[in-house]
Amino acid sequence: MLRTSIAQGPAPTVYLAGEMDLDCADTLRDAVTEAARGAQMVALDFSNVEFIDSSGTGIFVRLALDLKSQGTPLVARNLSPAVRGVFDMLRVRELVGDEVFPD
Amino acid sequence: MADETSETPASLQVYRYRAGADGVEAVIGTLEPELPQEDLVAHADEALRRETFMCYAVSQPDDFVADELCFVPQGDRCDILSIRTNGWQRHHGDHRRSLVEILNNLAAAVACGKLRILDRDELVAERRRGRVVGRFGIADTADLQRARESVDVVLQQAGIDDINRQRTILCISEAVTNMLLHGGGHGDMVVRRLPDRLRFVVADEGPGLSFLNWIEPPSTGGQASMGYGYKIILDYLDAVALNTGPQGTTLLLDRMTN
Numbered sequence: 001m002l003r004t005s006i007a008q009g010p011a012p013t014v015y016l017a018g019e020m021d022l023d024c025a026d027t028l029r030d031a032v033t034e035a036a037r038g039a040q041m042v043a044l045d046f047s048n049v050e051f052i053d054s055s056g057t058g059i060f061v062r063l064a065l066d067l068k069s070q071g072t073p074l075v076a077r078n079l080s081p082a083v084r085g086v087f088d089m090l091r092v093r094e095l096v097g098d099e100v101f102p103d
Numbered sequence: 104m105a106d107e108t109s110e111t112p113a114s115l116q117v118y119r120y121r122a123g124a125d126g127v128e129a130v131i132g133t134l135e136p137e138l139p140q141e142d143l144v145a146h147a148d149e150a151l152r153r154e155t156f157m158c159y160a161v162s163q164p165d166d167f168v169a170d171e172l173c174f175v176p177q178g179d180r181c182d183i184l185s186i187r188t189n190g191w192q193r194h195h196g197d198h199r200r201s202l203v204e205i206l207n208n209l210a211a212a213v214a215c216g217k218l219r220i221l222d223r224d225e226l227v228a229e230r231r232r233g234r235v236v237g238r239f240g241i242a243d244t245a246d247l248q249r250a251r252e253s254v255d256v257v258l259q260q261a262g263i264d265d266i267n268r269q270r271t272i273l274c275i276s277e278a279v280t281n282m283l284l285h286g287g288g289h290g291d292m293v294v295r296r297l298p299d300r301l302r303f304v305v306a307d308e309g310p311g312l313s314f315l316n317w318i319e320p321p322s323t324g325g326q327a328s329m330g331y332g333y334k335i336i337l338d339y340l341d342a343v344a345l346n347t348g349p350q351g352t353t354l355l356l357d358r359m360t361n
Contacts, residue, residue, distance in 0.1 A: 001248060019248055023245060023247055051251070053280065055276075
């Protein structure tokens with residue numbers, strides 16, 4: 001199960017905790033949509049994500065591409081080892097662009 | 104031209120030739136009538152005789168993408184993989200893998216012995232091997248985490264190291280996700296202990312492997328599939344076997360224990 005919390009501001013951060021799989025789509029999309037309202041950009045903090053699979057990754061990629069097309073860039077910060085390993089394997093950086101990973 | 108309205112935008116059919124036989128039999132899918140049996144038999148015989156993987160591009164009339172026939176010798180039999188994409192190509196901006204990549208991944212895995220295609224008799228025999236150490240029903244996405252947690256316990260009890268434990272859990276998540284998305288939405292997973300391995304049997308009663316979802320436009324809301332599930336499974340597990348057809352799909356996922 002994925003849990004989210006939002007630190008509001010002009011560049012809000014959505015803190016993610018738990019597991020990202022097919023089950024997280026609504027939770028993640030709702031949190032990011034709320035955070036993106038009126039924001040210049042949105043950050044996702046992955047430091048407490050313990051597990052992610054290709055479905056969780058696909059949901060993140062889709063969100064990053066959607067926000068980019070809407071003019072609200074999304075950045076990913078503090079990738080946990082579990083997330084970094086899967087993102088590297090699936091070449092996520094190539095799919096969403098280097099700018100999504102400012103760290 | 105590409106036919107994106109076709110009911111079969113892409114398919115992987117697998118046929119089997121047994122040395123000395125007059126023809127081939129379908130193991131996955133159905134025997135396409137336009138494929139001449141005598142040519143299949145001749146090529147399969149040659150692959151067996153030379154003990155060499157052989158691959159041919161087959162041009163379709165009015166199509167700009169050639170389909171492929173791969174001959175994979177395996178002892179006294181030759182598996183023949185027929186990959187057809189009907190000219191399907193990746194949409195602009197689509198982050199999902201192309202069908203050609205996915206199907207070629209499967210063909211390569213069969214060619215190098217990582218993936219075994221099982222017929223019904225082989226599946227029945229393989230499903231009886233070892234003793235059952237766990238059984239879980241899968242009915243919705245909430246079961247994904249429960250399945251992973253249950254598998255983690257079994258892997259720890261078997262003394263699997265951390266990296267292979269994490270990789271196995273990832274593969275189970277991919278297999279169960281495939282079942283939920285493409286296998287009728289429910290099924291079960293049985294964990295079996297064999298002398299040298301743990302075997303995770305993920306089975307559904309869905310319509311069989313299908314790639315119909317790949318013709319959805321990339322803007323489809325909630326689309327999570329990137330097409331990497333089978334790649335992850337084939338890269339990270341020690342051995343994989345597959346049976347699929349209109350009666351459902353069964354994956355045998357093996358992690359060696361010694």
